[in-house]
Amino acid sequence: MPEFFVLSWRVAMRHWAIYKKDFFANILPTLIDPALFVMVFGYWLGAHITQLNGRPYLTYMAPGIAASTALFTAYFESSYGFYVRLVYENIFKAVMTTPIGPHEIITGEFIWVALKGAIMAGLVGVVLFAFGIIKVEYIWLLPIMGGLVGLACGAIGLIATGYVRNMNQFQTVYALLISPMFFISGVFYPIDQMPRALQYVCYLSPLYHGVRLSQSALWAEDVLRDWLIHGASLIALTAILMLWAWRRIYPKLYS
Amino acid sequence: MPGACFGLLGPNGAGKSTLIRMLYGAMSRSGGEIRVLGLDPETGGRELRRSIGVVTQEDALDEQMTVLENMALYASFIGLPKSIAKTRIRDLLAFLALEHKVNAKIIALSGGMKRRLVFVRALLGNPQLLILDEPTTGLDPAVRQVLWTKIRALQQQGTTVLLTTHYMDEAEALCDQLVILDRGVVRVSGAPRDLIAEHSAGYVAIWKTALHPRLEAASLHQLTAAVDQIPNKPDVIRPANLEDVFLKITGKELSGDA
Numbered sequence: 001m002p003e004f005f006v007l008s009w010r011v012a013m014r015h016w017a018i019y020k021k022d023f024f025a026n027i028l029p030t031l032i033d034p035a036l037f038v039m040v041f042g043y044w045l046g047a048h049i050t051q052l053n054g055r056p057y058l059t060y061m062a063p064g065i066a067a068s069t070a071l072f073t074a075y076f077e078s079s080y081g082f083y084v085r086l087v088y089e090n091i092f093k094a095v096m097t098t099p100i101g102p103h104e105i106i107t108g109e110f111i112w113v114a115l116k117g118a119i120m121a122g123l124v125g126v127v128l129f130a131f132g133i134i135k136v137e138y139i140w141l142l143p144i145m146g147g148l149v150g151l152a153c154g155a156i157g158l159i160a161t162g163y164v165r166n167m168n169q170f171q172t173v174y175a176l177l178i179s180p181m182f183f184i185s186g187v188f189y190p191i192d193q194m195p196r197a198l199q200y201v202c203y204l205s206p207l208y209h210g211v212r213l214s215q216s217a218l219w220a221e222d223v224l225r226d227w228l229i230h231g232a233s234l235i236a237l238t239a240i241l242m243l244w245a246w247r248r249i250y251p252k253l254y255s
Numbered sequence: 256m257p258g259a260c261f262g263l264l265g266p267n268g269a270g271k272s273t274l275i276r277m278l279y280g281a282m283s284r285s286g287g288e289i290r291v292l293g294l295d296p297e298t299g300g301r302e303l304r305r306s307i308g309v310v311t312q313e314d315a316l317d318e319q320m321t322v323l324e325n326m327a328l329y330a331s332f333i334g335l336p337k338s339i340a341k342t343r344i345r346d347l348l349a350f351l352a353l354e355h356k357v358n359a360k361i362i363a364l365s366g367g368m369k370r371r372l373v374f375v376r377a378l379l380g381n382p383q384l385l386i387l388d389e390p391t392t393g394l395d396p397a398v399r400q401v402l403w404t405k406i407r408a409l410q411q412q413g414t415t416v417l418l419t420t421h422y423m424d425e426a427e428a429l430c431d432q433l434v435i436l437d438r439g440v441v442r443v444s445g446a447p448r449d450l451i452a453e454h455s456a457g458y459v460a461i462w463k464t465a466l467h468p469r470l471e472a473a474s475l476h477q478l479t480a481a482v483d484q485i486p487n488k489p490d491v492i493r494p495a496n497l498e499d500v501f502l503k504i505t506g507k508e509l510s511g512d513a
Contacts, residue, residue: 007332010331010332013331014317014328017320017324017328018317018319018320021319021320022319089315089317089318090311090313090315091315091317093281093311093313093315094311094313094315094316094329094376095332096281097279097281097304097307097308097309097311097377098304098329098332098333098380099301099302099304099305099332099333099334100301100332101280101300101301254281254282254283255282255283
């Protein structure tokens with residue numbers, strides 16, 4: 001078993017080695033997007049909104065940006081990124097001539113999206129703290145939230161890879177699933193503003209639970225209660241999505 | 256038999272790559288039994304792949320990495336300690352005349368260099384068995400000759416080789432034993448020379464015009480006698496080779512699913 005994790009870790013480190021080759025090009029969109037959201041919605045639009053649920057609008061929406069950064073980084077990595085490795089670069093055909101097999105490859109992908117989610121959410125947290133937008137006591141929880149959202153949304157990307165017939169179809173998944181998830185998961189407003197039915201849909205969104213985890217941590221409010229409720233929900237959703245991804249991707253690697 | 260070269264020949268779609276992938280546990284089989292170096296590739300794949308090297312059909316190199324980075328990565332995949340990996344990579348790059356490219360990006364290598372680098376990758380673990388899946392497809396004759404020499408050198412050191420190829424000259428030059436596979440079935444097997452003796456006429460005359468496609472006879476004497484009856488002189492008269500056997504066994508027509 002330990003060898004299984006050592007080999008899976010090496011797969012993840014292979015992705016990191018490639019990622020850091022173009023570090024600035026790779027990390028820029030992940031950090032520019034949150035910065036734009038904070039500027040446009042937080043400062044400029046937020047200036048016209050005095051308060052939301054008793055706090056400045058910028059403080060309200062900032063935690064959600066940390067969570068959605070984990071969503072985007074993980075989804076793009078495991079959809080486009082994985083697809084290119086699988087179909088265009090044929091990397092896994094070479095990897096599978098070594099002691100590494102399909103289990104280690106998939107586990108390595110999960111490790112990689114979890115790490116990316118954790119690091120990116122953490123970085124956004126640091127930036128938000130530097131601007132004095134959030135409270136710092138529980139900021140160390142942010143990478144845990146990012147890792148979980150990264151795993152769940154990475155799994156969604158892998159599931160998508162398991163279904164698409166070509167790379168263009170990832171846009172369909174983005175338009176019908178990822179983008180709506182971003183807008184209805186309570187990043188910009190509390191979900192009780194939405195119709196009841198849509199709120200139930202929200203409970204199935206890993207991002208929603210990530211947003212709630214992030215909010216409780218960065219507002220330093222109801223941390224224990226929210227982390228129990230939304231942590232458990234997110235773990236359950238993540239487990240289901242990972243299982244689904246595993247069953248969908250395994251035959252692509254080994255049949 | 257250590258140091259032997261075994262050939263797996265057949266037209267496109269014959270099942271060569273499928274069989275090869277089953278042999279090192281990268282594909283499951285629907286039935287039957289396979290043992291490679293005493294291991295079942297389906298259950299002992301990870302263990303088995305420590306003892307074999309595979310030159311894959313696709314280069315599948317990490318284009319953004321340098322030669323050294325890419326080989327170090329694969330050395331870590333097979334679990335070589337860093338100190339050993341360093342010497343092994345250096346020795347193998349020298350063996351395949353790539354030492355001057357050690358810090359070059361892979362994207363900047365020529366097709367022949369990439370192919371040689373895939374050999375380096377396959378040899379990192381000092382394999383007992385080396386599987387070559389169409390190792391020289393698309394390479395120029397000079398690079399092919401170099402790779403053949405390297406393959407023979409490895410055999411002399413005791414490495415067993417399993418080769419698939421579409422090039423009959425390659426199979427004739429390298430293989431001690433071979434089988435010709437067609438649509439998943441072994442059609443013939445034996446040493447190349449025996450197969451030529453058994454399945455071809457002996458000598459062949461070839462015209463480039465469509466009027467007289469070819470003429471075969473058991474001896475050169477008989478063939479020239481037959482050729483003398485025809486007013487047009489043939490373009491080539493040559494001994495039969497493995498290609499003649501291949502075409503006879505697998506049929507000259509392209510099948511629909513080839």
